[in-house]
Amino acid sequence: MSQIFVNTLISASFFIVIGLALSLIYRAVKFFDMSLAGIFVAGPYCMLFFYNSLCIPLFFALIFSCLLSSIIYYVIYFAIYKRFEHNAHSPLSLLLASFGIYIILQNVISIIFGDRIMTIRNIHIQEGILLGGAMLTPIQLIAILYSIIFVFIVLIIMHKTKYGLCLRTIGENFPLAQSLGVSVKKTIVITYLTVGIFVSLLGIIYAYDVDIVPTMGMNIIMMGIIVMIIGGNGIMKIIIAGIILSLAINLGAWYIGSEWKEVIAFAILLFYLLMQPRASHKAVN
Amino acid sequence: MNKKILLIVLLALVFIISTFIFLDRNSTKDHTLTIGCISIFSGEIATYGKETKQGIALALDEINNSNILQGKELAVQYEDSQFDAKMGVQAINKLILVDKVPIILGAFSSRVTLAIAPIAEKYETVLMSASATADSIKNSGDYIFRIVPPNxxxxxxxxxxxxxxxxxxxxxxxxxxxxxxxxxxxxxxxxxxxxxxxxxxxxxxxxxxxxxxxxxxxxxxxxxxxxxxxxxxxxxxxxxxxxxxxxxxxxxxxxxxxxxxxxxxxxxxxxxxxxxxxxSMGFGVSDDMIKQFNDSFKKKYNEEPTVYAAYAYDAMKIIGQVISKNNFDAKDIKKGLYDLEEYIGVTGLTKFDQHGEVDKNYYxxxxxxxxxxxxxxxx
Missing domain, CATH: 3.40.50.2300 (Response regulator)
Structure with a gap:
């Protein structure tokens, strides 16, 4: 059982970071931004370019990769989503546009790097660390620590900074925030750049664990969306939703079979939406 | 105004496409015999397609240089299945209905082969796989062959x-x-x-x-x-x-x-x-051929051949031999494959039974x- 607990923590750490990132973006622009899946993939491919191809030292390669991915994400907002806002498009149009952007990003990566699986790790595969009867690799430990740090950063930003207050206000009532003089544009820019950095870094950690293919982003974003819908706007609720989803998936893999993971995840979402009609209404809106 | 521009653009497009089709048809020389090939040329496992293509290209060089087709040239129209049954169906429809090939080499995988076999059977086009191993391919029809043993x-x-x-x-x-x-x-x-x-x-x-x-x-x-x-x-x-x-x-x-x-x-x-x-490779049966194949492959591609390249190579050589002795027509090619005497190639002996199956082994x-x-x- 200790291994199930550890496996739950590992996958929950990815789900929570993505769920929170989606939630931050949702507060700012009011739609599920599927193009975040492309940024999740762009991070590791930038890393592949800077670290493996240009042989830049690891630390600088990480910084360049995260910054470049973050800039790409902001450019997407500035060049595309912003125009949609001007034309008063519905969240559904923006959702479809974001899906289109994800497809474009994925295909551009495929064209540049190819579809074959790539690896950025150049370390020997070693047996994991034994922790309380469960095995854990160093990179998985990093993933768990990273998600904890990310949660703390989000908590501090949202509750202790002016930017956090602005974002919460925009999330609660957009017209009111504008009328109160909240700098909406600045808040959105900061949100996109910050989320871009954190999600691309998560993608790099993920790639160190299971390597990279251009299509790997969508699955994890879907899990993030499930976590976000179940968790709603509350940070703690998203964390709990991430842990519950991860636990259900890992218990399912243990007792039923690993090919049931996605079925279990979406069954949980359906169950939640059926039990909470208001949540589905909220999600649609 | 906008409608007029749209109409002009549409007409221009129709003109350009028609010109290309016309030029393409005219440029196809009478002496070129084109067959189809469906493999995985893009996606996460595109290496398989690359290996298949390498084997086929090497065999094509040898066939066309040997003059066994009496002055005619054999060519291959490649289509990508992306390891996806839907894409495989699109590919075979194009090869049969547009390119009108009598024989298709492929598909690479069992899942795509099983999806496209009924179409090949319906349009009476020969389908020969060099790597699909699912057992149920055996009962896919008269026009379906493979040179690999089943799972x-x-x-x-x-x-x-x-x-x-x-x-x-x-x-x-x-x-x-x-x-x-x-x-x-x-x-x-x-x-x-x-x-x-x-x-x-x-x-x-x-x-x-x-x-x-x-x-x-x-x-x-x-x-x-x-x-x-x-x-x-x-x-x-x-x-x-x-x-x-x-x-x-x-x-x-x-x-x-x-x-x-x-x-x-x-x-x-x-x-x-x-x-x-x-x-299996034809170890003990065709050692000299294997050596020659390995040498030619390394000379052409500067790398070691894989088993999939060898099987694609053999499949292409078999097709070349059958076409050289029969009309370039699906029914005749099918008959030629069933009548094929024991073909000795780099993958050993190939002789098709009444199901289009071979008796080979695995290593x-x-x-x-x-x-x-x-x-x-x-x-």
């Missing part, structure tokens, strides 16, 4: 190898949950248990799955002697990597679907010592020093 044989070889050579008593089976993996796991389980072994665990995984740790933990607890895991290179590579990370120390036996450099790239040293069943390869090496523990 039934591969599963048997793996089970006998596990019982006789590795002396395994307890096995776990973890397979890719499609026609290919299900067929192999079923055959392996039957033969392994019939020979006194016990299969303590059997479960499928999805194509594209990345995390296998929970299932591998379950297998670890069972302390099995071997893990039989037929699947594609990426998933199998990740299974080997994650097995090492969680400390699952057992003997791994896989199947031909994993035979790819990608597996070694993903699993690196964690793949060392794993065994894989793979289609066991072991990963050593990051390479697939023919195992000395031969079954």
């Amino acid at each position: 039934k044989v591969q599963g048997e070889v793996a089970a006998f190898f596990a019982r006789e050579n590795l002396k395994a008593k307890k096995a776990a089976v973890y397979y890719v949950n499609d026609e290919y993996g299900q067929g192999l796991s079923k055959e392996f389980t039957n033969i392994f248990t019939m020979n006194g072994g016990k299969v303590l665990f059997s479960e499928g995984f999805s194509l594209g799955q990345k995390d296998f740790r929970t299932t591998l933990q379950k297998i670890k607890k069972l302390e099995v002697d071997i893990l039989y895991f037929p699947g594609q290179a990426i998933e199998i590579g990740l299974i080997l990597k994650q097995s090492k990370e969680i400390g699952l120390n057992t003997i791994f036996v896989g199947a031909d679907g994993s035979y790819s450099p990608d597996l070694i790239k993903i699993a690196s040293d964690a793949a060392s010592g794993a065994y894989f069943t793979l289609m 066991v390869y072991e990963i050593k020093d990051n390479k697939f090496i023919l195992s000395n523990k031969q079954f």
Whole structure:
């Protein structure tokens, strides 16, 4: 059982970071931004370019990769989503546009790097660390620590900074925030750049664990969306939703079979939406 | 105004496309015989398509230089299935209805071959696969051929190898949950248990799955002697990597679907010592031909040929031989394939039975020093 607990923590750490990132973006622009899946993939491919191809030292390669991915994400907002806002498009149009952007990003990566699986790790595969009867690799430990740090950063930003207050206000009532003089544009820019950095870094950690293919982003974003819908706007609720989803998936893999993971995840979402009609209404809106 | 512009653009497009079609038709020389090929040229496992193409191109050079087609030139129209049944169906429809080829080499995988076989059968076009191994392809129709033996044989070889050579008593089976993996796991389980072994665990995984740790933990607890895991290179590579990370120390036996450099790239040293069943080469039957093939291949591509390249090469050579003796027509080619005397190629003897099947065997390869090496523990 200790291994199930550890496996739950590992996958929950990815789900929570993505769920929170989606939630931050949702507060700012009011739609599920599927193009975040492309940024999740762009991070590791930038890393592949800077670290493996240009042989830049690891630390600088990480910084360049995260910054470049973050800039790409902001450019997407500035060049595309912003125009949609001007034309008063519905969240559904923006959702479809974001899906289109994800497809474009994925295909551009495929064209540049190819579809074959790539690896950025150049370390020997070693047996994991034994922790309380469960095995854990160093990179998985990093993933768990990273998600904890990310949660703390989000908590501090949202509750202790002016930017956090602005974002919460925009999330609660957009017209009111504008009328109160909240700098909406600045808040959105900061949100996109910050989320871009954190999600691309998560993608790099993920790639160190299971390597990279251009299509790997969508699955994890879907899990993030499930976590976000179940968790709603509350940070703690998203964390709990991430842990519950991860636990259900890992218990399912243990007792039923690993090919049931996605079925279990979406069954949980359906169950939640059926039990909470208001949540589905909220999600649609 | 806008409508007028749209109409002009549409007319211009129609004109350009028509011109291209006209020029393309006229440029096709009368002496060119075009056949089709469906393989995986893009996507995560595009290496298979590359290997197929290399084998075919080498065979094409030899056929066209030998003049066995009496001045005519053989050409191949390649189409990409992307390892996706839907794309395979689009590809075969294009090859049959637009390019009007009488014979198609492919598909690479069982899943695509099974999807396109009814279409080939319906339009009476010969389909010959050099790598699809699912058992059910046998009953796909009169126009369907393959030069590889079915999974039934591969599963048997793996089970006998596990019982006789590795002396395994307890096995776990973890397979890719499609026609290919299900067929192999079923055959392996039957033969392994019939020979006194016990299969303590059997479960499928999805194509594209990345995390296998929970299932591998379950297998670890069972302390099995071997893990039989037929699947594609990426998933199998990740299974080997994650097995090492969680400390699952057992003997791994896989199947031909994993035979790819990608597996070694993903699993690196964690793949060392794993065994894989793979289609046979004609060792002891056509050693000189194998040597010549290896030399020509290395000269042309500056790399070692893979088994898939060898099978594509042989399939192309067989097609060349049959076309040289028959009309370039699907019915005649089909008859020519059924009437083919024992063809000796780099993959051994090829002789089609009434189902378009061949009687060949599988060998066991072991990963050593990051390479697939023919195992000395031969079954």
